[in-house]
Amino acid sequence: MITLLSGNEAFARGAYEANVKVVSSYPGTPSTEITENLRNYPLIYAEWAVNEKVALEVAAGASLAGKRAMTCMKHVGLNVAADPLMTLSYTGVNGGLVIIVCDDPGMHSSQNEQDSRHYAMFSKLPMLEPSDSMEAKEFLIQAFEISEKFECPVLIRSTTRLSHSKSKVELKEQKITKEGNIEINPDKWVMVPANAKKKHIIVEERLKQLQIFFETAEINKTELNSKNLGFICSGIIYQYVKEVFPDASIFKLAAVYPLPIKRINEFLTKVKDVYIIEELDPFLERELRAEGLTVRTPKRPICGEMSPDIIKNIFLKNKKTTKNIYNDLPARPPNLCAGCAHRGIFYAISKLKLFVTGDIGCYTLGYLSPLNAIHSCICMGASISMAHGIDKATDGNYSKKAVAVIGDSTFLHTGINGLINAVYNKGCSTVIILDNRTTAMTGHQDNPATGITLKGESTYKLNFIELAKALGLKNITTVDPTDVEKCITILKEETNKDELSLIITTKACLYADKSVISNPHSIEWDKCTGCKLCLKLGCPAISFNIEENKASIDITLCTGCTLCVKVCKFSAISEYTTNDD
Amino acid sequence: MMTNVLMVGVGGQGIILASDILSEVALLSNYDVKKNEIHGMSQRGGAVVSHIRIGNKVYAPIISEGAADFIISFEKMEFLRYMEYINNRTMLLLNTQVIYPLSVTSGKAAYPNSLIEDGIKRFTKAYQFDALELALSIGNPRVISSIILGALSVFLPFSYSIWENTIINRVPKNTSSLNIKGFNKGREITKNP
Ligand SMILES: Cc1ncc(C[n+]2csc(CCOP(=O)(O)OP(=O)(O)O)c2C)c(N)n1
Numbered sequence: 226m227i228t229l230l231s232g233n234e235a236f237a238r239g240a241y242e243a244n245v246k247v248v249s250s251y252p253g254t255p256s257t258e259i260t261e262n263l264r265n266y267p268l269i270y271a272e273w274a275v276n277e278k279v280a281l282e283v284a285a286g287a288s289l290a291g292k293r294a295m296t297c298m299k300h301v302g303l304n305v306a307a308d309p310l311m312t313l314s315y316t317g318v319n320g321g322l323v324i325i326v327c328d329d330p331g332m333h334s335s336q337n338e339q340d341s342r343h344y345a346m347f348s349k350l351p352m353l354e355p356s357d358s359m360e361a362k363e364f365l366i367q368a369f370e371i372s373e374k375f376e377c378p379v380l381i382r383s384t385t386r387l388s389h390s391k392s393k394v395e396l397k398e399q400k401i402t403k404e405g406n407i408e409i410n411p412d413k414w415v416m417v418p419a420n421a422k423k424k425h426i427i428v429e430e431r432l433k434q435l436q437i438f439f440e441t442a443e444i445n446k447t448e449l450n451s452k453n454l455g456f457i458c459s460g461i462i463y464q465y466v467k468e469v470f471p472d473a474s475i476f477k478l479a480a481v482y483p484l485p486i487k488r489i490n491e492f493l494t495k496v497k498d499v500y501i502i503e504e505l506d507p508f509l510e511r512e513l514r515a516e517g518l519t520v521r522t523p524k525r526p527i528c529g530e531m532s533p534d535i536i537k538n539i540f541l542k543n544k545k546t547t548k549n550i551y552n553d554l555p556a557r558p559p560n561l562c563a564g565c566a567h568r569g570i571f572y573a574i575s576k577l578k579l580f581v582t583g584d585i586g587c588y589t590l591g592y593l594s595p596l597n598a599i600h601s602c603i604c605m606g607a608s609i610s611m612a613h614g615i616d617k618a619t620d621g622n623y624s625k626k627a628v629a630v631i632g633d634s635t636f637l638h639t640g641i642n643g644l645i646n647a648v649y650n651k652g653c654s655t656v657i658i659l660d661n662r663t664t665a666m667t668g669h670q671d672n673p674a675t676g677i678t679l680k681g682e683s684t685y686k687l688n689f690i691e692l693a694k695a696l697g698l699k700n701i702t703t704v705d706p707t708d709v710e711k712c713i714t715i716l717k718e719e720t721n722k723d724e725l726s727l728i729i730t731t732k733a734c735l736y737a738d739k740s741v742i743s744n745p746h747s748i749e750w751d752k753c754t755g756c757k758l759c760l761k762l763g764c765p766a767i768s769f770n771i772e773e774n775k776a777s778i779d780i781t782l783c784t785g786c787t788l789c790v791k792v793c794k795f796s797a798i799s800e801y802t803t804n805d806d
Numbered sequence: 807m808m809t810n811v812l813m814v815g816v817g818g819q820g821i822i823l824a825s826d827i828l829s830e831v832a833l834l835s836n837y838d839v840k841k842n843e844i845h846g847m848s849q850r851g852g853a854v855v856s857h858i859r860i861g862n863k864v865y866a867p868i869i870s871e872g873a874a875d876f877i878i879s880f881e882k883m884e885f886l887r888y889m890e891y892i893n894n895r896t897m898l899l900l901n902t903q904v905i906y907p908l909s910v911t912s913g914k915a916a917y918p919n920s921l922i923e924d925g926i927k928r929f930t931k932a933y934q935f936d937a938l939e940l941a942l943s944i945g946n947p948r949v950i951s952s953i954i955l956g957a958l959s960v961f962l963p964f965s966y967s968i969w970e971n972t973i974i975n976r977v978p979k980n981t982s983s984l985n986i987k988g989f990n991k992g993r994e995i996t997k998n999p
Pocket residue numbers: 251252253254299301302305585586587588605631632633634635636659661663664665666667
């Protein structure tokens with residue numbers, strides 16, 4: 226059967242066809258839908274792990290137990306999982322083990338633009354890169370075969386364009402694979418120096434064998450057409466090159482590491498001008514040059530996404546600069562939703578002019594004007610540890626004017642370590658867990674504090690208060706984040722203490738709990754003085770009419786959070802009734 | 807044959823469902839199809855764009871500059887962001903529903919009414935309609951996507967029955983007849999303008 230699947234849906238289907246037993250992942254755009262789609266495959270055990278390191282280790286355990294296992298993550302997730310990755314390369318695997326890592330060229334939803342192909346070279350592991358959904362599925366199946374043949378983890382790299390594009394996929398039957406058993410072999414799995422020294426030699430030998438394998442492997446493809454113009458490329462870039470130069474010869478790399486140098490050399494003898502085209506870092510270029518190959522590399526941007534238009538332009542004598550004639554349109558930046566649980570406490574923080582070490586999640590949008598209530602955001606978990614650093618650097622003084630904010634999922638990802646550290650080292654910062662009962666930014670996944678698993682089963686619901694007590698925190702408060710007055714009082718009290726404080730917010734995200742949505746509100750224009758105080762909330766449902774000098778609420782967007790009612794000094798806002806108009 | 811359709815609008819307007827339906831109709835009509843949209847952070851009330859490419863063999867999942875055959879704007883100003891995709895044959899289907907961006911609601915910028923008028927003139931063929939009003943006249947604002955697909959369907963070589971079946975399969979069960987009504991209403995807009 227032929228159907229349309231996104232790259233991510235195709236990866237999930239591939240896991241099914243490859244007879245994968247265990248998948249453990251942490252969400253992250255653009256990788257999230259791979260694991261989410263596994264809900265539709267009852268035979269696969271799939272879970273949300275608390276972070277990528279844990280996820281890879283769970284997959285490693287399943288592999289040790291003799292079963293096929295997989296983990297999926299965004300590019301920065303692989304930084305978190307890099308520790309087990311580097312040494313799993315030494316131990317090797319028992320059941321096939323595949324890591325799908327999704328890069329985000331163009332940074333559509335990410336904090337950096339790293340090129341994860343370097344991890345293949347760094348960990349000395351093979352990396353495959355599909356160019357459409359059909360290949361996403363097929364390469365995943367082949368990756369498991371390679372993993373078992375060479376007894377090593379295999380990396381698959383995707384990018385946002387591949388993960389989020391739909392194309393044709395032929396669905397096939399599930400493969401029958403050999404059921405392996407747990408491997409009791411301490412010399413292989415215990416990486417003490419004595420064993421690791423022997424393993425390093427094996428890793429180097431394996432890499433040579435992998436290179437020989439890819440010299441003949443059918444997945445690397447030579448398309449001979451023009452004798453004059455040729456390209457070396459991989460992944461989505463292959464589709465762009467085909468689009469622009471349908472008659473060119475192409476060496477299409479399925480494996481971006483290690484490279485089939487002999488075959489590429491052969492290709493170079495058959496085609497006169499051969500160019501490497503790649504996205505982000507000059508990875509292939511450096512590898513091929515290091516091998517002494519003479520290839521052409523056109524001048525292209527290192528930053529940002531490639532496109533057929535950019536490739537076309539590289540080869541044009543008279544470069545085209547088509548720009549939209551309307552370049553000054555009012556933008557539509559992402560914003561906290563109308564009724565977002567985070568807005569009220571951010572308003573309170575911004576009124577108190579606190580310095581905020583931030584973290585990653587929907588609440589990072591508190592950075593935007595008019596709230597302007599985030600002053601740093603580096604990586605998941607950094608808010609708490611950075612606040613502690615500020616605390617120590619200023620002898621506790623700045624902690625009176627500062628807070629750390631972190632979401633529930635991010636806290637459980639890597640924030641908890643920072644909190645333990647702050648307790649242990651007698652910090653006196655103030656930490657706010659913005660518990661909106663979901664991992665909202667990546668599309669509302671469950672996590673240990675929601676009490677529901679990926680497959681929708683109920684499970685133990687982690688209690689932040691009990692947890693904080695056990696960690697040794699003395700000052701623990703909860704607050705309704707839409708109660709601005711209360712938030713201000715508590716923030717003042719807790720930041721003033723010469724001890725570590727934890728504040729936990731208690732309102733759910735609109736998408737996690739629909740019951741928080743209530744009737745829309747509207748503004749009575751006879752009472753509105755045009756003071757614009759409600760606009761300071763940055764709510765997308767509130768707009769200002771310049772001619773009339775009045776604010777109004779879009780009732781189709783308003784979710785009745787009543788934050789504006791609390792802020793308005795003239796009691797001009799009340800529940801919308803049809804007779805109002 | 808190669809048909810490039812760019813659907814543009816604002817997060818939450820049903821663009822992803824509409825582009826899924828169009829892609830599926832093309833697949834069932836034995837064409838190659840690729841489609842792309844970026845989801846993630848931009849979803850939160852941001853501008854959304856979906857590229858749908860239909861042909862005998864499609865490579866890139868994104869449309870090149872100057873290569874759009876249709877721009878389907880789900881919101882009145884959104885097509886202005888994508889003018890680099892149009893050529894002198896590109897057709898505009900414009901839902902005149904207005905959704906204000908934050909910079910407009912906060913009084914920092916004005917909604918670009920005169921640019922919209924200017925922009926429409928740059929298309930050789932443009933159809934304007936208020937899909938929200940039409941949807942309300944049918945009784946459900948949710949059928950906007952089907953109305954817009956109906957208006958587009960008149961220009962594409964796919965059979966009515968494939969459209970009908972795909973829509974019925976893709977929309978919530980209890981809204982299928984309303985959506986077909988909407989689809990037919992949309993067809994009237996472009997058939998008998
Ligand atoms: C290492 C790493 N993994 C994953 C992500 C993707 N990501 C960004 S925010 C986020 C979670 C946000 O959830 P939460 O902390 O609960 O905040 P909310 O969005 O619900 O406000 C994730 C998984 C990332 N940026 N970095």
